[in-house]
Amino acid sequence: MVIKLVTFDALHTLLAPRRPVYVQYSEVFAPFLGALDPNCIRHSFKSTLKQIQKEKPAYRGQAGVLGWWTEVIKGTAIGAGARPQAVEESLGQIVPVLMKRFSSREGYKLYDDALPVLWQLRKMNVRTALVSNADTRMRLVLNDLEVSSLLQPLLLSDEVGIEKPDLEMFRMVRKDFALQGSIRADESLHVGDELHSDYHGARAAGMHAMLLRRPGPDGDGEHKEVGEDLRHVNVVPNLLAVLDWVENQNDD
Numbered sequence: 001m002v003i004k005l006v007t008f009d010a011l012h013t014l015l016a017p018r019r020p021v022y023v024q025y026s027e028v029f030a031p032f033l034g035a036l037d038p039n040c041i042r043h044s045f046k047s048t049l050k051q052i053q054k055e056k057p058a059y060r061g062q063a064g065v066l067g068w069w070t071e072v073i074k075g076t077a078i079g080a081g082a083r084p085q086a087v088e089e090s091l092g093q094i095v096p097v098l099m100k101r102f103s104s105r106e107g108y109k110l111y112d113d114a115l116p117v118l119w120q121l122r123k124m125n126v127r128t129a130l131v132s133n134a135d136t137r138m139r140l141v142l143n144d145l146e147v148s149s150l151l152q153p154l155l156l157s158d159e160v161g162i163e164k165p166d167l168e169m170f171r172m173v174r175k176d177f178a179l180q181g182s183i184r185a186d187e188s189l190h191v192g193d194e195l196h197s198d199y200h201g202a203r204a205a206g207m208h209a210m211l212l213r214r215p216g217p218d219g220d221g222e223h224k225e226v227g228e229d230l231r232h233v234n235v236v237p238n239l240l241a242v243l244d245w246v247e248n249q250n251d252d
Helices: 019-031 037-057 064-079 085-101 116-122 135-143 167-174 195-204 239-251
Strands: 003-008 015-017 109-112 127-132 154-156 188-194 206-210
Touching: 003 019, 003 167, 019 037, 019 064, 019 085, 037 064, 109 127, 116 127, 127 135, 127 167, 135 154, 135 188, 167 188, 167 195, 188 195, 188 239, 195 206, 206 239
Parallel strands: 003 127, 003 188, 127 154, 188 206
Antiparallel strands: 015 109
């Protein structure tokens, strides 16, 4: 079976925070909230983000993306030990700085294998696209990293109102007008770091799927659940392994 389309998740697949998120949050918090323990910020960010994602999937809420992230930032700071009153008084200054930072290359970087793999897939006439649960700022990030032209279409949950593992996310990208015609599920591959949203979501939609598990520090931010069962899961250590698989499939 020839692979005609490879879709990628964004965060911890093609790109990663330039430095750990909790480190960047700590730097921005410090002038307003004083020195907070980075490890406390790290744990508070993870728990707050998970809670908000559960309560308001796909950035739902009257205040939109800005309000959604304001809740995450506020909860992170308070959960890390900052005084609630100080947090309330400084949110108007903290939130814009963090929102701007994580809208560009200031906050994010591409993995070393991302551009070479995307370019090689293009040379092979394999289409590449993005399917991400990120908000619309991801467009700004990808533009700043000069990779948007290699990922068409860009399907972001904030813009379509649903998120992976919803099967419709994977169906939409295969039928997008930018692909100039529908591509069958079995001609498509999705790559991401989340077992449930990326791997099982894509498989349920009939696509091939690969779960990315980078070794060492590059894999620190990946979405890993305690006790996750990776038996019978197609796990790859980097994007070069994805490229090798596609080349083998298309050479058969």
